[in-house]
Amino acid sequence: MKLNNLCWICQLKEANSDEHLFKKSLIKHIWGQRLNTIDITKSVNFGESKSVQSIGSKEFTVQNIICTTCNNITTSNHDRAFHEFSTRLLSYIPLSLDINSVDLSQMFSKNTKQNLIWTQLYFVKVFGCCIKNHIRQKQNKEKFKFKKLALSILNNKPCSKIWISFGHHTLDIKNELSLKSSKLSCEFYNGGKYIKQANWLFTFGKLVFAVKFSELNNNHQAWWNPNSTSNIVPFIGFTDIVLKETCNTRIPI
Numbered sequence: 001m002k003l004n005n006l007c008w009i010c011q012l013k014e015a016n017s018d019e020h021l022f023k024k025s026l027i028k029h030i031w032g033q034r035l036n037t038i039d040i041t042k043s044v045n046f047g048e049s050k051s052v053q054s055i056g057s058k059e060f061t062v063q064n065i066i067c068t069t070c071n072n073i074t075t076s077n078h079d080r081a082f083h084e085f086s087t088r089l090l091s092y093i094p095l096s097l098d099i100n101s102v103d104l105s106q107m108f109s110k111n112t113k114q115n116l117i118w119t120q121l122y123f124v125k126v127f128g129c130c131i132k133n134h135i136r137q138k139q140n141k142e143k144f145k146f147k148k149l150a151l152s153i154l155n156n157k158p159c160s161k162i163w164i165s166f167g168h169h170t171l172d173i174k175n176e177l178s179l180k181s182s183k184l185s186c187e188f189y190n191g192g193k194y195i196k197q198a199n200w201l202f203t204f205g206k207l208v209f210a211v212k213f214s215e216l217n218n219n220h221q222a223w224w225n226p227n228s229t230s231n232i233v234p235f236i237g238f239t240d241i242v243l244k245e246t247c248n249t250r251i252p253i
């Protein structure tokens with residue numbers, strides 16, 4: 001086994017498993033049987049769109065990024081909680097012009113506190129996979145301290161460095177069959193290679209998720225993690241230029 005291909009979560013096993021950036025279960029939940037008759041468009045970096053023939057496509061994955069155990073066993077509760085969380089958020093989309101906040105205490109039918117932690121740990125996992133992939137593409141010239149993210153997942157504890165924000169497109173578009181993922185935008189410690197802050201954004205149709213890693217302890221208004229003091233969080237209308245450009249490349253159905 002190559003040492004540089006270790007799973008970033010457990011640091012024990014080979015990273016031979018792919019992580020789906022867009023969960024199959026959620027795609028099916030949103031678009032159901034229509035997947036059989038039309039192409040799916042994946043937009044890479046909000047602009048370079050490509051058609052993908054099925055949700056099993058490698059286009060939707062970060063490949064060889066964690067080990068099978070961490071992907072299928074360690075994080076299975078996290079995946080399931082994210083599915084329930086997202087499904088509930090999707091139900092707000094038709095109301096999105098009338099609401100500007102969401103009460104997270106209403107997101108789960110039971111075990112809300114635990115499920116919210118698992119939901120955050122799902123974002124910790126996919127974000128960690130994205131940043132690992134980013135560093136791989138940069139030939140390891142950029143550095144990132146994975147330990148805090150990995151320990152949160154392994155110990156089932158909230159990660160104080162990962163923040164989430166969510167909402168909807170405010171543009172008047174139909175529920176579209178599109179999945180979009182932005183590039184990571186990274187900031188570094190002065191003159192160094194270590195990442196101190198990074199942002200990533202992805203969409204399922206009109207539903208938008210933003211994920212932020214930050215070593216800083218301030219400026220987290222409008223962002224949530226399980227350590228936040230309030231369960232009432234903004235449901236943001238994403239109107240920035242990035243999303244407008246994204247919407248221009250949509251495939252209406």
Ligand SMILES: [Zn+2]
Nearest residue numbers: 007010067070
């Ligand atoms: Zn592992």
